Amino acid sequence: MVSTGYPSPVANDLARISADAIAARERAEAASDAAKALVVNQDARLAAIEPNVRPTHRQYGYGDDLTLTPADDWKTIIEVYDGNGVITLADGDYVATRKLTPKGRLIQITGATLGGARVTASWSLGAGTRSVWTGWNWIIPADASLSVRATQAALSMTDMVVDGSSLGLSGVQLFQMIGGDLSFTASARDFEVRLGPGITAGIGIDRGSLKVAGNTTAARVKILDDGSSNQRNCIALNQGSSIEGSGLHIINTAGNKNGIGILARRAATISIQDASSDNRFEGLYRGIIVRQKATAHIAGALFKSCREAARRMEGGQVFYDPTSVSFSGCDALLGDTNPTDGVELELGDITVTPTSDWQSIIESYQGTGTIWLADGTYTATRRLKPRGKPFLRGVTLGGATINANWEFLQGTGARLWEINLVPQDEADLWLRATMAYVDFRDVTIGAANVRFTMAQFASCAFSDIRFAAVLRDLNIDLGQNIGEGWDFDSNTNVKVAANTTDKRVRLLNRVPAGSQRQFWVFDQSRMICDGLNILNPLNVVGGIGISARRHTMLTFQQSEAAVDGPHNRITGQVRAMILRQNSAASFQGTEIKGNDRGIQTQDGGVFTYGGSGLDLSGNTVDHDNINASTGVTQYGLARPMMLAFTSGSTTIPAGSTWYLGLSYAGPGLTFARIRIPRNGVLRNLSVRSSLGPGAGQTFTATVFRSSADTALSATIADSATGGEDLVNFAKVNAGDVICIKIVTSAGAAARGFNATLDLE
Secondary structure, three states: OOOOOOOOOOHHHHHHHHHHHHHHHHHHHEEEEEEEEHHHHHHHHHHHHHOOOOOOOOHHOOOOEEHHHHHHHHHHHHOOOOOOOOOEEEEEEEEEEOOOOOOOOEEEEOOOOOOEEEEEEEEOOOOOEEEEOOOOOEOOOOOEEEEEEEEEEEEEEOOEEEEOOOOOOOOOEEEEEEEEEEEEOOOOOOOEEEOOOOOOEEEEOOOOEEEEEEOOOOOEEEEEEOOOOOOEEEEEEOOEEEEEEEOOEEOOOOOOOOOEEEEEEOOOEEEEEOOOOOOEEEOEEEEEEEOOOOOEEEOOEEEEEEEEEEEEEEOOOOEEEEOOOOEEOOOOOEEEOOOOOOOEOOOOOOOOOOOOOOOOOOOOOOOOEEEOOEEEEEEEEOOEOOOOOOEEEEOOOEEEEEEEEEEOOOOOOOEEEOOOEEEOOOOOEEEEEEEEEEEEOOEEEEEOOOOOOOOEEEEEOEEEEEEEEEEOOEEEEEOOOOOOEEEEEEEOOEEEEEEOOOOOOEEEEOOOOOOOEEEEEEEEEEEEEOEEEEEOOOOOOOOEEEEEEEOOEEEOOOOOOOOOOOOOOOOOEEEEEEOOOOOEEEEEEEEOOOOEEEEEEEEEEEEEOOOOOOOOEOOOEEEEOOOOOOOOOOOOOOOOEEEEEEEOOEEOOOEEEEOOOOOOOOOOOOOEEEEEEOEEEEEEEEEOOOOOOEEEEEEEEEEEEEOEEEEEEEEEEEOOOOOEOOOOOOEEEEOOOOEEEEEOOOOOEEEEEEEEEEEE
16 A cells, blocks of 8 residues: 555544543543542541541431431441431332441341332441341342351341342352351241342351241241252351251242251251241251251251251251151151261250260250260360250269360259269369359269369359259369369359258368368358368368358358258368458358368458357367458347348249249248248348239238248239338247248249348
């Protein structure tokens, strides 16, 4: 081609297009710079108003309670919201163009009308946040690979529809909860999670929990699987995660026996246990799978038209209540990949052996029966943390020994009867209990060997702890290399009881002469005991038997039927007892002899006894008052003292006559009655219930002396929670036994009780 020196028409067009592109780019850059400047200016204005604070919903003109519409910048408001109110979504369609990441610690989003707001979005919930969603429809967007991710967060959803049924979805996981808490509640309508063909995995919980709750009539929590995948997990639990609740329906809507209802693995737990509720696994490939030491507890459930109701493998276990679990049209009820590891068990009585997976059974058991321990030695591989309140009992007295360390968290506990207990970790705390209930009966607790070197043996706070010796002595034997014994702290109630003949609860303070090791330490707590012995089995004088401080109350008594001398004895200690900081002890049927110091009082500590209730003699110093200006020596003086009674964690049912002791409530008098240490007068009855009895209902509390009511009585009615009798009184003599009789009306609610009474 020969050039003419002039641009061709095509060249002209290209030049013009290039110039237009350059101009467009320059305009875009200018607009971008203007936008950035606007943001900078806006941030500067906000900073002037509230320095160093990021924008919140308030800077956008909203209060804590606000209503949004689809036309608002609702995405931004939700993300920056940091109030304590409720975000209400007006009816309409809300479509997000980005993943929403709320920054506030509490985000409450509710629909103006049930199901009227439809939100299409994916979410990321950060650590420490809590989201509460109520009454709207959540639609999974087509571009989501994970619809919600929550790490160390809490998400509570009520009356929601989670719709993942769109045909436009592909490769989506609905939920991924890591270390968080998730809850589904059906109240005003069914809570629905819809799994369509584009959903590869449903609800995944890793090191977290899922709670489900249907209402008591018709609304249920429903996971609806469209049957498009044979092995898709509707719910997957991993690494110690849990699901619990009732009113759960997992249903294959196609009825083709595809899909897995719940998969639990790696020590996860399934707890669907309300025998009166409506739980359902229908049309699935497998209703539940438990593997890798996971456990399932099922009650009140129907497995219908499943290829296999349940499968266990790799040590997984299934516990079900045969009276409330039913099967209909299932090809198989229970599959077992490795039958030597999995054990099918019910929620009633269980017998385990040392070769069973007894640790998982104890930790996950939620039934009301007894876990019988066959003779042998049970050695734990981890600290045991029961999630319920198992009743463990030896098949033969003392035939089973559990080598384990224990931890009881709020609301948990155990009854440990007729077995031997030994720490497995010799250098760490043997037992820790916080707001728990632990009942020891006819056990031995052995840590006498010098290899036990823990700084403290056991610690209990805000708990109810009981020790009883009925068939044999209950011995707690601590060796010389243990730093401190057993600490009872922060409103812990301790009760010690022995039979009326020859059995005792014995604290064996096995330390060398002169040791100051404290065996039982009380701080702001209470103990009532009948049959407590403290001694040094090395036959030297060493150790401190009991140390009490900060308003602790100790009551030593002796039952009416005792025939073998004083039930309570302390001997062989450097100090038998220390009472400090306004702590008080009262004695009946007690002997403190053969110690270096009998009772040491200081900082307002006092002790009382009546008649021959206390034999304080034969010690190097019987009573040592460290600072006489504040400590008070009280040998049988009629000083006013307060008696405190509590039901602890027990509630008293309707239409009942029960008796309240210092840390006991029940229909029998044996454990309720306490012995009065001296002559005196009972006055100022004050009674409190955890909540009122209900409209038209009453609680009546009466001081019950020996075998008859006294004039001291108080009534709690309707919504009230307290009653007093500051007028009447009742005379008592040393040796009289008293308790508080509680009478509840036929329709009253079950409540817990506390009562106080002055002995003058």
